[in-house]
Amino acid sequence: MSDYPEIAVHVARDVQDGKLTSLREDGLYRHVEFTAQKGWTRIILVTWPFNLLVAGSHGSYHFERNGPDTEDMFDWLRGIRVEPDRWASKLVNGADSVREYDRDKLVALVKAEVAEAVKDGAPRGLRAAVREQILDSDRLCSRDWAMQMVYDFEHGVTYRTECTCGAFKDHEDQDDAYRWEFGEHWRQRIGDDHKVKVRETGGFAFSDVGDWRLDKVSYHFAYQCHAASWAIAQYDAARKQAEVAA
Numbered sequence: 311m312s313d314y315p316e317i318a319v320h321v322a323r324d325v326q327d328g329k330l331t332s333l334r335e336d337g338l339y340r341h342v343e344f345t346a347q348k349g350w351t352r353i354i355l356v357t358w359p360f361n362l363l364v365a366g367s368h369g370s371y372h373f374e375r376n377g378p379d380t381e382d383m384f385d386w387l388r389g390i391r392v393e394p395d396r397w398a399s400k401l402v403n404g405a406d407s408v409r410e411y412d413r414d415k416l417v418a419l420v421k422a423e424v425a426e427a428v429k430d431g432a433p434r435g436l437r438a439a440v441r442e443q444i445l446d447s448d449r450l451c452s453r454d455w456a457m458q459m460v461y462d463f464e465h466g467v468t469y470r471t472e473c474t475c476g477a478f479k480d481h482e483d484q485d486d487a488y489r490w491e492f493g494e495h496w497r498q499r500i501g502d503d504h505k506v507k508v509r510e511t512g513g514f515a516f517s518d519v520g521d522w523r524l525d526k527v528s529y530h531f532a533y534q535c536h537a538a539s540w541a542i543a544q545y546d547a548a549r550k551q552a553e554v555a556a
Contacts, residue, residue: 313393314532321536324351328541330548338382344541353537355545357383364538368530372402384542392539394532408531411453415524420444420460423516432514433466440465453524460516467513471495474505484508 327347334341343366344353354365362373362383373383380386398405424432424440443463449455469487472478477495481487491506 313391313395314536317529317532318392318536321533321540324349325353325537325540328353328544330544340384342541342545344544353534353541355538355541362386362538364534366534366537368533368537371408371531371534373397373400374402375400384545387539387542388546390539392536394527394535397535398527398531408527409525410528411456412524412526413450413456415526416450416453416456416460416522417445419522419524420516424514427514433512436465436514439463457519457524460519463516465514467515468511469508470511471506471508474503480511 325344325346328344328351329347331343331345332340333343338357338359340355340357342355346352350367352366354363356363356365359381360374360376360383364371364373375383375386398408401407420440424436428436440463444450444456444459447455447459449459467484469481469484470478471481471487471490473491473495479487479490479494481490487508495504495506
């Protein structure tokens with residue numbers, strides 16, 4: 311089993327007729343290559359103690375993992391579940407080097423929060439407003455633009471300005487709410503007890519947007535993780551066959 315099963319299918323299709331070439335076999339020091347007989351796919355595995363380089367047609371990635379069971383990095387990957395998200399933490403360049411913005415995650419989070427709000431009685435027209443201002447925007451392709459649209463979005467939000475003297479007023483516009491203190495209320499107030507605050511009293515705005523996780527490992531990195539797992543299995547099978555033949 312593996313994460314990103316659709317990518318595992320791509321690897322199996324691309325390298326099903328791969329030819330193994332062992333360019334170096336010196337204990338923990340290896341250089342092994344697989345080249346597809348049809349197509350352009352190539353997988354390169356290079357090892358030295360506690361290190362594995364996976365290179366070829368889909369990029370180069372250097373893993374390093376120091377531990378009592380990882381001197382031979384092939385041992386680390388033999389027979390285990392392919393987990394690109396977890397394996398990324400073992401990259402010399404760090405996990406962030408292979409992460410990218412995932413538009414689908416943002417869309418899913420937007421839709422989920424809107425659906426919950428509608429169920430709880432959000433102002434009418436919320437779905438249409440979100441569709442028009444966010445989901446149909448060509449700016450969704452940019453993480454920064456997409457997050458800004460979500461941060462700025464409001465629908466049917468109302469505000470109440472309250473003063474410690476007891477006076478208050480409801481507003482449909484945030485700027486009007488903040489201006490109330492120095493306009494209408496300034497002319498009415500008497501005494502010194504006047505501390506004003508503005509709070510939202512209704513409507514919809516996205517919550518906890520800063521906590522949204524909107525990234526994924528790149529396709530090419532996930533591909534190379536599956537390719538490495540496949541190649542090690544092929545390497546072991548070839549070694550076993552050679553031992554039997556001998």
